[in-house]
Amino acid sequence: MDLAYxxxxxxASRSFNDLAPMTVDTTIDALIDSLACALAGTNAPGLAQARGALRRWGNTGVSVWGGFGQAPAPIAAFLNAGSMHALDYDDTDDKVPLHANSVVLPALLADLEENRADCSGHVFLTALAVGLDGAMRVGRAGGPKGSRGWNYSVISGGMGAVLAIANLRRWDTDMTVSALGHQLAQTAGSLQSIIDGTLAKRFQPAMMAKNVLLSAALAQANVDGPRNVFEGKAGFIRLYQDGEFDRDFIETGLDRCALVEDLSLKPYPACRFTHAPIDLALQMHAQGIRPGDVKQIRIRVSAQAVNMVGRRFDSNTANVVDAQFSIAYCVATALERGTLQIADFSEASVRDARIGAFAANHITIETNDTVPFLGMVPVRFDVRLTNGQELEFSASEVSGSPAKRMTPSQLRAKVADCLSFNQVRFNADEMLFKVGQLRANAPMSTVLALLA
Structure with a gap:
């Protein structure tokens, strides 16, 4: 039978008791991180326009997070996913790479609020872990195909979100497969929005979150979807994975949702491929080096990093998305300021002529052919100072990854930055406490009220 079965x-059969304590902890951390990112992004460029454009389809249903009223569940999922992904601050699975929560969480919470608003914390955490694990598992089993131009946050995330809803609704296998089939029928996701630096990038997971709810509705109404979802002649594996897929990988830890423990949380609000270079820039700053001390920084990274974040930065024409996807801008800013926060990606910051000039004229980015195509590390800096001194800096791990996890204090600082940036009416400690109570099976209604 097809892998979908x-x-x-x-x-659909997983329960809270199947999850290891570490899986529960990482699911909660990822939930806190994702909701903070969403609340920070509700007024990011494009979000107000999107709310205005979609208002015509109704203002009742489920919450549009951040105090923006309600909308029909698919529209609310779209808007909430857009705000979560807008600042490029949301979690990643570095090995694909993909943003696991960007589709799974907005779709799952919209479905929950519409159909099971009295849901317990344990039931919700189980469904979320199932969805995150499913998105990561499908992405990794096929291996990254970023060179083909697919956006795996969208492609794999949609499959994971369907699995999360199946668990929440306790569907049988046939209905789950039908919903996965409907999801296959409407899956697409191109990286061109990143290449062109457009705001469409932040709405790609949003499109898929909306579509997941439509897939669920069709399956629930007994409208059958394709059954050979993964292994059919025009199935997921042939279309998106060039026919290559490690089916055995799917089985390892599937019953425990073990892959959730591999999720990375981002310490900086920029593309994940910029993170190791930012780490090194902050290391330089900590040693007292400033842009005025530097004649040249030669940065060597993977080929995909060059493709996605290695273009020359021009502060005269750049927008926020360009800055989020620029190693040069991120490194120049981190070296100058000793930090990199949401405010560093405002229109005014992106237009800073001094940082822009340093990024354009003193930083070069090259492919290191010894690094795997999609590798985020190792990263190397060859630095020449104005006094003639030459230095080397290198990174073999990325901050926020399972090997270099954010500490509780770092996560709290990130949440505080997110909430203060958008003047949210509750503080980081309140949010950490209420979401953390889900571990003790507190009702989801308390979290939903916070988001509304």
């Missing part, structure tokens, strides 16, 4: 049967 195996994924569907396991996903």
């Amino acid at each position: 195996r994924l569907g049967s396991i996903a």
Whole structure:
């Protein structure tokens, strides 16, 4: 039988007792991180326009996070996913790479608020872990195909979100497979929005979150979707994975949602490929080096990093998305300021002529052919100072990854930055406490009220 049957049967039957304590902890941390990112992004460029454009389809249903009223569940999921992904601050699975929560969480919470608003914390955390694990598992089993131009946050995230809803609704296997089939029928995701530096990038997971709810509605109404979702002649594996897929990988830890423990949380609000270079820039700053001390920084990274974040930065024409996807801008800013926060990606900051000039004229970015195509590390800096001294800096791990996790204090600082940036009416400690109470099976209604 098609792989969808195996994924569907396991996903729908998982319970909280199947999750290891570490899986529960990482699911909660990822939830806190994602909701903070969403609340910070509600007024990011493009979000107000999107709310205005979609208002015509109704203002009742489920919450549009951040105090923007309500909307029909698919529209609310779209808007909430857009705000979560807008600042490029949301979690990643570095090995694909993909933003696991960007589709799974907005779709799942919209479905929950519409159909099971009295849901317990344990039930919700189980469904979320199933969805995150499913998105990561599908992405990793096929291996990254970023060179083809696919956006795996969108492609794999949609499959994970369906599995999360199947678990929440306790569907049987056939209905889950049908919903996965409907999701296949409407899956697409191009990286061109990143290449062109457009705001469409932040709405790609949003499109898929909306579509997941439509897939669920069709399956629930007994409108059958394709059954050979993964292994069919025009299935997921052939279309998106060039026919290459490690089916055995799917099985390892599937019953425990073990991959959630591999999720990375981002310490900086920029593309994940910029993070190791930012780490090194902050290391330079900590040693007392400032842009005025530097004649040249030669940065060597993977080929995909060059493709996505290695273009020359021009502060005269750059927008916020360009800055989020620029190693040169991120390194120049971190070296100058000793930090990199949301405010560093405002229109005014992106237009800073001094930082822009340093990024354009003193930083070069090259491919290191010894690094795997999609590798985020190792990264190397060859630095020449104005006094003639030459220095080397290198990174073999990325901050926020499982090997270099954010500490509780770092996560709290990130949440505080997110909430203060958008003047949210509750503080980081309140949010950490209420979401953390889900571990003790507190009702989800308390979290939903906070988001509304």
